[in-house]
Each structure stands twice: as structure tokens, then as C-alpha cells.
Amino acid sequence: xxxxxxxxxxxxxxxxVLLLIALGLTFTFGQMGVINMAHGEFIMAGxxxxxxxxxxGFLIALPAAFVVAGVMGLILExxxxxxxxxxxxxxxxxxWGVSLMLQQLARDLFGAPNVQVASPAWLRGGIGILPYxxxxxxxxxxxSVLAIWAYMNRTGQGRRMRAVxxxxxxxxxxxxxxxxxxxxxxxxxxxxxxxxxxxxxxxGPVGPALGTYYIVDAFLVVVxxxxxxxxxxxxxxxxxxxxxxxxxxxxxxxLAKVVVFVAIIGFLQIRPQGLFFVxxxxxx
Amino acid sequence: xxxxEVTVRDAELLAIDEINAAGGVLGKKLEPVVEDGASDWxxxxxxxxxxxAQDKVATVFGGWTSAxxxxxxxxxxxxxxxxxxxxxxxxxxxxxxxxxxGATTNQQIVPGLxxxxxxxxxxxxxxxxxxxxxRTANKIIKAYAAANGMEVLGEEYTPLGHTEYSxxxxxxxxxxxxxxxxxxxxxxxxxxxxQLKSTGISADQMPVMSVSVAEEEVKGIGVDNVAGHLVAxxxxxxxxxxxxxxxxxAFKAKYGADKVTSDPMEAGYNAVYLWxxxxxxxxxxxxxxxxxxxxxxxxxxxxxxxxxxGDNQHVYKTARIGVVQQDGQIKEVWNSGEPIKPDPYxxxxxxxGGLV
Numbered sequence: 001x002x003x004x005x006x007x008x009x010x011x012x013x014x015x016x017v018l019l020l021i022a023l024g025l026t027f028t029f030g031q032m033g034v035i036n037m038a039h040g041e042f043i044m045a046g047x048x049x050x051x052x053x054x055x056x057g058f059l060i061a062l063p064a065a066f067v068v069a070g071v072m073g074l075i076l077e078x079x080x081x082x083x084x085x086x087x088x089x090x091x092x093x094x095x096w097g098v099s100l101m102l103q104q105l106a107r108d109l110f111g112a113p114n115v116q117v118a119s120p121a122w123l124r125g126g127i128g129i130l131p132y133x134x135x136x137x138x139x140x141x142x143x144s145v146l147a148i149w150a151y152m153n154r155t156g157q158g159r160r161m162r163a164v165x166x167x168x169x170x171x172x173x174x175x176x177x178x179x180x181x182x183x184x185x186x187x188x189x190x191x192x193x194x195x196x197x198x199x200x201x202x203x204g205p206v207g208p209a210l211g212t213y214y215i216v217d218a219f220l221v222v223v224x225x226x227x228x229x230x231x232x233x234x235x236x237x238x239x240x241x242x243x244x245x246x247x248x249x250x251x252x253x254x255l256a257k258v259v260v261f262v263a264i265i266g267f268l269q270i271r272p273q274g275l276f277f278v279x280x281x282x283x284x
Numbered sequence: 285x286x287x288x289e290v291t292v293r294d295a296e297l298l299a300i301d302e303i304n305a306a307g308g309v310l311g312k313k314l315e316p317v318v319e320d321g322a323s324d325w326x327x328x329x330x331x332x333x334x335x336x337a338q339d340k341v342a343t344v345f346g347g348w349t350s351a352x353x354x355x356x357x358x359x360x361x362x363x364x365x366x367x368x369x370x371x372x373x374x375x376x377x378x379x380x381x382x383x384x385x386g387a388t389t390n391q392q393i394v395p396g397l398x399x400x401x402x403x404x405x406x407x408x409x410x411x412x413x414x415x416x417x418x419r420t421a422n423k424i425i426k427a428y429a430a431a432n433g434m435e436v437l438g439e440e441y442t443p444l445g446h447t448e449y450s451x452x453x454x455x456x457x458x459x460x461x462x463x464x465x466x467x468x469x470x471x472x473x474x475x476x477x478x479q480l481k482s483t484g485i486s487a488d489q490m491p492v493m494s495v496s497v498a499e500e501e502v503k504g505i506g507v508d509n510v511a512g513h514l515v516a517x518x519x520x521x522x523x524x525x526x527x528x529x530x531x532x533x534a535f536k537a538k539y540g541a542d543k544v545t546s547d548p549m550e551a552g553y554n555a556v557y558l559w560x561x562x563x564x565x566x567x568x569x570x571x572x573x574x575x576x577x578x579x580x581x582x583x584x585x586x587x588x589x590x591x592x593x594g595d596n597q598h599v600y601k602t603a604r605i606g607v608v609q610q611d612g613q614i615k616e617v618w619n620s621g622e623p624i625k626p627d628p629y630x631x632x633x634x635x636x637g638g639l640v
Contacts, residue, residue, distance in 0.1 A: 003458040010450045017448070112290055114474055114504025124482070129454055131482030203482075205474035205504060213447045213471070223374040248451040253442035254414050256451075 006129040007245045013134040015241025016141040020199055021214045022221035022233055023144055029219075030228020031185050034081055035088055037095040039218060040211025041102035042069040042190045046197020048110060049208045051117050058120040058198075064141075065194035073190020077183055099211065106208040114207035123202065126241075133202040140199055144192060145234055148199040150189075152196075152230070161185055165228045206256030224264050226274030235275055289348045291500060292370055292382060293318065295549035296345050298538055299556035309560045310567065317341055323348070325355035332356045336365040342569040343368065349469075350416050357382065364439040366571050368559060371553035372495065372517070373440050374420035375628040378596040381571075383578065385555040385590075385599050386548060387518050388628040393421055396493050396516035396601035399618050400463050405437045405491075409461035411452065411468060411476065414441040418467035421495070423639055424630065425465055431635030437461045442468070447475040453483055455492075463514075473497055476510040487512030498546035499614060509613045517547040518601040519587035520614040524635050526585035544612070545586075552583045558592060558599070589623055598626030 019207075025039050046065035053061040076098060083093045123133045152158035163171040164181045172178045200210070221240060225232030243263060248256035304313045317339045321328035324416055328347065335341045336359070343366040347353045353369050360367045360381040367382045375389040400408070410425060412418025422439055429436050437459040440452055453476075456464060468476055474495065480492070493514040499521050502510055521532055521544055531553065535545050558581055563569045566577035579594020591600040600623035606614035630636035 003454055006454045006458075007451065010454055013450060014448055048360060054620075072352045114471060114502055116503050118506060118508060119478075119482075125484060126482060129450075129483065131455065131479075133482055134450070203478055205471040207471060207504065209445075209471065211567075213445050231515070245451055249455070252440055253446055253448075253452065257443060 001251065007249045008242075009128075009130045009134075011242035011245030012238060013130065013138055013236040013241070014244050016138040017196075017200070017203070018217055018221050019141045019146065019234060019237035019240055020137065020196040021193070022218040022225075022237060023141075023148065024189035024196070025218050026189075026222045026225065026230070026233045027161075027185050028189040028230055030226075031161065032081075032085070032182055033088055034085075034186075035092040035095065035214065036076075036081075036189075037092060038099040038102060038211075039095075039190070039193050040093050040213075040215035041106075041210075041213070042072055042193035043200065043214055044102070044106060044208070044210040045069045045072055046194030047117070047195065047201050047210055048106065048115075048197075049116050050111070050198040050201045051206055054117060058123075060193055061198045065198045065279060067194075069194025069197065070187040070191030073193075074183060074187045076190075077186040081186070082179070082182070083148045099215075103208045103211070110208070112208060114205045117201040117206050119202050134170035137199045137202065141237075144195065145230065148188075148192075149230055157181075157184060168212075182199040220260070220264055221276075223275055224267060226276040229274065229276040232274055232276040289321070289323070289346075290550050291518035291543075291546070292348070292552040293346075294539055295520075295535065295545070296370075296552040296556050298535055300551045301538075302534065302620065303556065303560050309563050310553055310569070312443065314556075314560075317535045319346075321346070321348070321352055323352075325349070328352040329355040329359050329433055332359045333363075336360075336363050342366075342563070343559050343571075343574070345370065345552060345559075347371065353377075353382070354416075362607075364571055366559075366574065368552075368555035370555050371548050372551075374417045375424075375630065376420060378598070378628050380575070380597070383555065383558070383592065383599075384424050384626070385551045385558065386627070387603070388598055388626050389421065389424055389600045390627045390630055390633065391518060391603050391624045392495055392516050393424055394428065394630075394633070395620055395624070396465070396495065396514075396605060397425060397432075397434075399514070399516070399605045400465075400493060401432055401434065402618075404600055407437050407462045409459055409464045410439040410458050411456075411464055411466050412441050413444050413446070413469040413472055415444060415469070417469070421467045422465075424636065427635050427639055431544040442472060444469060444472070445549045446472050449476045449479040452476070453479050456480075457485070458485060461490065463490060464492040466492050467496065468494075469496055471504075473501060474505045477505045477513075479508040487514075497608075498548065499544040499612065500546050502608055502612045502614070503544075507608070507610060510608050511610050513608055514617075515606050515608065515614060517606065517614075519550040520566065520604065520606050520616060521545045522613050522615060523587055523604070525584070525586055525588055527584050531586040547587075550586050554583070554587075554590055554599075557583055557585070558590070562592070563618065593626050594627060596628055598600070600625055 048067040049068045050061040126132050221236045226237030247259040302316045321332040345368045347369045372387040410422045561581045562574045564576035566573040577593045582591040588602045603620040604616050605618040606616050
């Protein structure tokens with residue numbers, strides 16, 4: 001019985017991990033329609049930032065990883081993706097290629113084996129089944145959601161971002177520099193992946209393949225939650241986390257994966273656009 | 285090449301260098317042709333074909349996962365070429381065109397279970413990645429447990445590359461086993477040990493016996509997370525033999541002082557020497573002659589004495605149980621005393637009767 005109860009916080013903590021890895025993607029995918037397969041490698045870049053900044057301080061690694069991954073995203077957007085807007089299949093292939101190159105780069109820079117990132121001392125231990133590092137990830141996910149919510153709803157930049165997301169052409173006609181908004185969105189979206197990477201060093205491997213372990217889950221959250229929808233991402237992550245947790249508890253990890261996929265496919269039959277979506281007249 | 289294959293290749297290249305420095309084989313220098321299987325089993329088969337047909341190599345050293353070996357097996361059998369496979373594996377195989385220089389189950393898993401039994405660990409929990417090696421290993425473990433009064437409280441598999449272990453750890457915590465037998469593969473070990481450690485369960489309370497965690501993996505998992513836990517292999521960097529002292533020194537001299545040596549690397553390194561010895565004995569590198577000459581070839585290697593069993597083309601190996609230390613090295617706490625005769629089908633173990 002205790003095990004069943006334990007699965008509740010475990011499910012929420014799985015959800016927090018899913019949310020963190022998907023937050024950035026929900027904007028780059030949602031706003032710009034860019035299927036960024038290299039998102040996982042920005043997560044990896046964040047994790048390696050934490051590795052390089054060991055000793056300097058774990059909390060300093062968070063903003064540092066945001067900047068590192070953000071700048072990488074910005075470079076990718078400026079040099080490549082911007083030439084491929086409106087061609088989702090081409091961007092998919094393009095970013096997949098970039099993802100492979102970044103993995104190889106990591107292998108060349110840091111070596112093929114996983115590197116060691118020790119958890120900070122204040123994150124060792126825990127309450128019951130929930131270790132402090134899981135609680136930290138949940139808090140970090142909550143803080144990220146709040147920050148994004150505030151940015152989107154309380155700042156001029158956020159307003160412009162929402163405008164572009166709702167209707168790119170109309171926003172452009174109203175005098176919004178959509179190119180600049182895209183850059184910013186890509187910077188923030190990729191930066192969030194970096195933050196997720198730092199958090200993941202607490203619970204998972206830090207190696208060149210890190211991104212590949214999380215990218216599919218991240219897309220699942222975005223698709224189920226609805227493109228560019230903050231509350232959709234939060235609900236989808238929590239839902240998938242809990243579903244995963246209980247499905248695995250009552251069966252096993254392989255079957256739980258199947259259950260999650262089937263659930264998402266079934267859900268998308270009913271709501272093809274995800275939990276939430278922007279209702280707008282189809283002008284194009 | 286992924287994490288571990290690279291270092292096995294390095295160890296094999298070192299062996300080739302050493303053999304060439306000592307005059308080569310049958311008056312000729314060995315010339316390595318390196319191909320990358322890209323951790324992708326169809327690529328392994330394709331590259332093996334290329335090495336045999338196009339490069340016309342005398343023999344091939346390589347393979348990593350059981351899937352890679354199974355993919356290459358028909359290639360070598362069809363073309364009557366020779367493969368030396370350097371990784372511990374799930375047994376139940378004996379191809380006439382493969383020499384197995386890593387441990388089969390009775391040289392690693394069975395001794396690991398013997399050790400747990402000796403320590404009074406009666407209740408086991410089995411954790412593995414969802415593919416052929418862990419599933420076969422766990423079949424053997426369950427048969428052993430049934431025959432030895434041990435109880436298997438749980439048997440869990442996770443997909444390859446899985447990194448979310450909180451639910452599994454919760455199941456283990458609830459089951460309260462005396463020990464965990466771990467056949468997880470690769471990066472999953474990192475996630476598993478990190479998440480197990482953060483629940484505060486210590487290695488003293490509940491040791492985890494791993495069969496795929498060696499010196500190289502320890503660092504990536506984080507020494508703190510895995511120190512005190514058990515591993516089962518045939519070789520450690522700390523194994524105290526004159527041949528090992530030489531091997532470790534030579535490896536560090538060639539590849540860097542911070543590099544470690546591990547069991548699969550040593551098995552790959554041995555494979556080159558064993559083939560060279562068999563070729564010398566045969567007086568030719570021709571496959572059938574080498575195969576014939578290989579039986580009984582015996583050398584003092586870093587892990588101790590190894591001898592090729594001509595019947596199943598596996599190698600007599602000494603089993604060693606180790607404990608992971610705070611410095612990332614592994615300390616041996618038990619060994620089988622003498623090299624164990626390889627028995628890939630476990631024919632000499634009565635309890636394994638129903639398995640094959």
C-alpha cells in the first residue's frame with residue numbers, strides 16, 4: 001500500500017522532469033513550427049555546462065547553462081533554421097543532422113564515456129521516497145513555469161511573442177519584427193533546455209547520448225499539451241508523469257511505455273491539436 | 285564506436301603493436317584494419333563482410349552487444365572466417381567460427397550467485413535492460429535460486445536507454461531484498477545507481493551485484509553512487525599478476541595516465557595474443573588450421589592463466605568478485621582459485637537442466 005502512495009509523488013516528479021525538458025520545445029515548436037531535433041543536444045550542452053562548472057557551484061550552473069544553450073540555439077536559428085521557415089520536414093532533417101554533429105562534437109570534446117557530475121551536498125538525502133534532488137527538480141520546473149508565464153503575460157516582448165504565435169502575418173502587418181521575436185523565442189526555448197540539462201545531471205547519465213534519451217518524451221508532452229501552450233504543457237507533463245508512474249508500478253517499464261504511447265495516440269484521436277490550442281480563423 | 289568499444293579497440297591495437305615489436309607472427313607484421321560498427325548491428329554485419337571479402341583479413345576481433353555478435357555470426361559461418369568476440373555474454377552459443385574470450389555465464393553469473401549465497405543473501409531482486417542478455421541471465425539466476433533455496437522477489441526489465449528509475453527503486457524498496465542482481469546495460473546504470481543512492485539505501489544494507497559495470501563505467505556513474513557495491517568479472521585493473529602490471533603500464537603509456545583498463549579491454553587484448561599463438565602453432569593464418577591449433581593454447585595473461593577450450597572455443601577464465609572503491613578502482617574480494625572450464629550451455633550444472 002505504501003508503494004502505491006509513493007507512486008503519487010514519484011509520478012509528479014517524473015512529470016516535473018518531462019515538463020522541464022519540454023518547456024523550451026513547446027515554444028520553438030509551438031511558435032515557430034520548427035521541429036527541433038537538436039533540442040536534446042541543448043539539454044546535453046546544459047549538462048556539460050554543469051560538469052565544467054563543478055566546484056564553482058551548482059546554482060551558478062543554471063543561469064550559465066541557460067546562456068550557453070540559448071546562444072547555441074540562437075546560432076542555429078540565425079545560421080540555418082531561418083532559411084527553412086515554412087518547411088517543417090526540411091527543418092526536421094536539418095536539425096536532426098545538427099543533433100548528430102553536436103553529439104559527435106561532445107564525444108570529441110569530452111570523450112565517449114559518461115562524465116561524473118557529483119550532486120551538491122545539500123541535495124543529498126530526502127523525505128520518504130522523494131529525494132531532495134527530485135524536490136529540487138519539481139521546484140525548478142515550477143519556477144520556470146512561473147517565469148515564463150510572467151514573461152509572456154507581463155512583458156511587451158512576451159506580448160509580441162504571443163501575437164506572432166497566434167498569427168504571424170497579422171503580427172508582422174502590425175509592425176512587429178517577427179524575425180527578432182523568433183530569435184528571442186529560440187534563445188529562450190534553447191536556454192530552458194540548458195536549464196533542464198543541469199537538473200538532469202542529478203538523476204541521469206551525462207554523456208554524448210544524453211539528448212537522445214529525452215527528446216521523444218519532450219515531443220510527446222508538447223504534442224499532447226498543445227503547441228505553444230504553457231498550461232497544456234504543465235497538465236500534459238503531470239498527466240504523463242502520473243500515467244507512467246502507475247503503469248510501471250502495476251506492470252513494468254517496457255509496458256508502461258506502450259501504455260503511454262497508446263494513451264497519447266488515443267487522446268490525439270479525440271483532440272488532434274492537444275489539450276489546448278489557439279482558436280484562430282484560418283487565413284492561410 | 286560508442287563508449288566501451290573504443291577502449292577495446294585501443295587495447296587490441298596495443299596488443300598488435302606489442303606483437304609487431306616482438307617480431308610479428310610467422311615473420312610478418314600484423315596490420316590492423318579498423319572498421320566502426322557504429323553500435324548498430326546491421327552495420328556490424330556489413331563491415332564484417334567488407335573486412336572478410338574486400339580487405340581479406342586473417343581474422344576479425346570485435347563485436348560488443350550480443351545483437352552485434354548474432355548479426356555477424358552468419359557472415360562468419362557462411363564465409364568460413366574467424367571472429368574473436370571479447371565481451372562477457374549470455375552463453376547458449378558455440379559457433380565454430382567464433383572464439384569467445386569474454387566470460388560465459390558459468391564464469392561470471394554463476395560465481396556471482398555463489399558469492400551472494402555464501403554471504404547469506406537469500407532474497408534477490410533482478411533488474412535488467414530489456415534484451416537478450418538480461419533475459420537469459422535472469423532465467424539462469426532463477427533456476428539457480430530455485431535449486432539453492434534462494435527467493436527471487438522481483439524481476440524487472442526497462443527499455444534500453446531508459447533513465448527514469450524512481451518507480452523501479454520504489455518497487456525494490458517495497459520488496460526489501462537482501463541483494464539486487466543488476467544486468468542493466470550502459471547509461472541506464474548511471475540513472476539507476478544515482479536514483480538508488482538518493483533514497484539513502486546503502487551498499488551494506490542491500491548490495492547490488494552488477495555484471496556490466498567495470499572500471500570505465502564507475503566514473504560515469506559517479507564513484508559516490510556505486511562505491512561499496514559488487515561486480516562480477518574475470519579481471520580488474522588491480523588484479524595482481526606480472527602480466528597485468530605490464531598491460532596497465534603499457535596501456536597508460538600509450539593512451540594516457542588517466543586511462544583505466546577493464547575486463548572487456550583485457551579480453552580483447554588477450555584475443556589478439558591467443559590468435560597469434562594459435563597461428564604460430566599452426567604455422568599459417570589459414571582459418572581451419574588456426575581453429576585446429578587453437579585448442580589447448582594457453583597463455584599467462586593479465587587475468588591469470590587462460591586456456592582455449594577446443595571443444596566450444598571459449599576460454600578457461602578465473603572468476604573474480606570485486607567491490608567498487610572510493611577511488612573508482614575495484615578491489616577483488618573473492619576469486620574462484622583456478623580458471624573455470626567454460627560451459628556455455630551449463631551442461632555440468634544439474635539445476636540448469638531445463639534451460640537449454
